[in-house]
Each structure stands twice: as structure tokens, then as C-alpha cells.
Amino acid sequence: MSERGAERQAGVRVKLWDGPVRFVHWALVVLIAFSWWSSEDHLNWHRWSGYAIIGLVLFRIWWGFAGGDAARFSSFVKGPRAIAAYARTLPRRDLAVTPGHNPLGALSVIAILIVLVVQVTLGLFAVDIDAFEAGPLSYLVSFETGRRISEWHELNFRILQGLVVLHVLTIAFYAVWKRTNLLGPMITGRRELPSDPGLAGAPWWRFVVGVVLAAGAAWLLSKGLRL
Amino acid sequence: MRAMMSRGAAAALALGIGAAVAAGGAMAHDDKMPANASPATKAAYARHENFEKLGGAFKTLNDELRKGSPNVAVIRTNASYIANQARVLPTWFPRGSGVQARPMSEARAEIWTDAAGFTAAASNLQAQAAKLNQLATAGDIDGVKAQTRETFQACRGCHQKYRQEKKS
Secondary structure, three states: OHHHHHHHOOOEEEEOOOHHHHHHHHHHHHHHHHHHHHOOOOHHHHHHHHHHHHHHHHHHHHHHHHOOHHHOHHHHOOOHHHHHHHHHHOOOOOOOOOOOOOHHHHHHHHHHHHHHHHHHHHHHHOEOOOOOOEOOOHHHOOHHHHHHHHHHHHHHHHHHHHHHHHHHHHHHHHHHOOOOOOHHHHHHOEEEEOOOOOOOOOOHHHHHHHHHHHHHHHHHHHOOOOO | OHHHHHHHHHHHHHHHHHHHHHHHHHHOOOOOOOOOOOHHHHHHHHHHHHHHHHHHHHHHHHHHHOOOOOOHHHHHHHHHHHHHHHHHHHHHOOOOOOOOOOOOOOEOOHHHHOHHHHHHHHHHHHHHHHHHHHHHHOOOHHHHHHHHHHHHHHHHHHHHHHEOOOOO
16 A cells, blocks of 8 residues: 555655664564563563663664664654644645654654663562562662562553554554555665655664663663672 | 644643552552551551561562672571561461451452461461571571572462452
8 A cells, every 4th residue: 555655656765764773673572572471470581571671772762862864863853843733744644754753753752762761770679579589779679669669660561551552553543544654664674755865874883882882781780780 | 733732742741640650659558557447457457567577578688698798697687587477477367357357458368268278378488488597597598599489489379379469
């Protein structure tokens, strides 16, 4: 459907999402599902999954400042006017052509990132009911506080679930109503657009620096900041 | 229209934060014991306090063991506290001290309807905690470390069968 729409507009196929953005996205999909599954009976794996999510989220935040154009917060986070203006175009049944996150989608990106940061932070301090399984920083809080943090950890996950459902419904809305395939570009990295927006990539060393920083921070946190 | 949108977004955000805080508050188990509480209600509140302290001791023990060089004195104090509390733990559950005595109670009715099963689970904890205490007294840190897992399984086994999570 979107293919035909793009052809009608005589579009060009451009590189939109770079490898790191796509990897972070799909790794988060897998690890969030895995963390959910492992949260009852496999807390050792749950911790490892959390450390990996810390690394991914920290990298994505770095990439939002140091990555290519489409990944940068400054390229897609917009003010209320732009958001409202974009929201008014939603009912229109035409092809969505924003090269990257649209102003409304930016809110979803930021919300998901914030909720993930809150989630892993709470997880670092969480303590289970048996006072045995616990996050690596839980030694800094009392049993009672750790239990309360665990409850917030669970509550915040419900918020994350809500954001994920909203995200998936939005992708479906764009596919059905706007005849725009947003899923394909997140897999292939490429998307048909009316014209080439000329998105610049990022040099490889910035990727390396981001990976080292994010992995290093995740490793330190997994050790409870104790060397 | 534009102003309305952003005001709407701000309202939605405020509502979300408010709901989260309210839910967090509702989930916290710091409800106060009524002044004229019955003995069963008093038992339910006292039990909660006892479990908070027991969990605190086990957490302190586990935190100590996860340090580079654990302090044996801390391990001994807490292992002995856990073993002693495990011995009296069945007395924390007088009949009628479940949700009927305190709606926030996490005690399942099965504690009393399946008294034999509950007693067996409590005996298991007593055995594991006694062993934990023996190893701590002997100063066998590795032994204590391994035994914390067995003790944890005893806690967990009982919690899974006889404890219900309160969502409100």
C-alpha cells in the first residue's frame, strides 16, 4: 500500500534509520519482553537483561546527541506549536512524509526513554519479598525502602506497557489510515520519501565512544558501583 | 487551539504523575492500626512488623556476604536473629488474624485451612535457618553463602503458597 503511495509521489528511497538506531530498537523489544517474562522466577536473568537495557538506553541517549541526523533529539524534538500543527494533520488521509520521528512521535520517543530510565533506576534498588534477590545498588537502601521501590518498579512497568501499546497502535494507524509503512524502515533502515532530506550520518568513532561509555556505565552499575 | 493542545498535554502529564503517585501511595503498606484493635488485628499488625524486621535481617546478611570482605560479626548477629525468629514464626499466625483482621494483610486463608502444609513449610524454614546459624557460628562464610540460597527457597516456597500480593 505504502509502496504504491510512494510511487504516486515519485519518491526516492533514502537511508533513514542507521544500524545503531535499529539495533537499539529491536534489542529493546526483545529485552523488554524478556525482562517481563523473567520478572517472576528468573531474577538472575532479569538482572542481566536490565543491565543490557541500561547499556542500550545510555547508548541511545548518547546517540541522540552524537548520532546521525535522524537519531538526534535536536532534529525531532519540537515545541508545542509544531506538535499542535502536526497533530492537526493526523485526520488527513495522506501519506506521512516526515523524514524520521514526527513532532508527536518525538513525545513518544522521549516518554519511552524517560520511563525506561526510571525503570532501570528503580530496578537497581529493588528488593524482592524474600530479601534475597535484589538490584546491585539495593545495599544502599533498607529492606522496607527496597520493597517500596520494587512496587514502583512494577507500577512503572504498567506505564511502559501502556506506552508500548500506544506505540504499536500508532504504527497500525499509520499503516491503515495513512497508508504509510513505518515498520519496514525500522527493519531495513530505508524509506521512500518524496525527496531526499539529505540526512547526514555520524562518524564511526562516535559510535565506538558511545558503546564504550554505555557498556562501561552499565558494567559499573551491575557491580553496584563497587570495584 | 495551540495553547489548548499544550495545556491538554500538560494536564495529561499532571494527571499521569498524580495517578502514579496515588497508586504508589495506595500500594504502600503503611496503614495505621485502629485504636480499638482486636487481638487478632493487633496480631496482624505485629506480624507485619516482625516480617519487616526478619526481611531486614536477611537483607543485611545478604548485603554483607556480597561485600568483598564480609564482617563475620554482622553475619552471626543476623543469622542468629533469623534462626530465633523462625522458631517463633508460627505463633505470629493466630487463627482469625488474616484479611478479616486487617484488610491489607497478605496472609492467605490456606495458612489455617491447610494448617499441616503451613506447619511443614515453617518447619522447613526453622531447619534451614538453624543450619544457617550453625554455619555462621562456625565462621564458615562460604557455607553461610550457600545456605542463604536454601533459606531463601524456604521463604519463597512458603510465600508462593501462603502469601497473596495486595494490589490495593
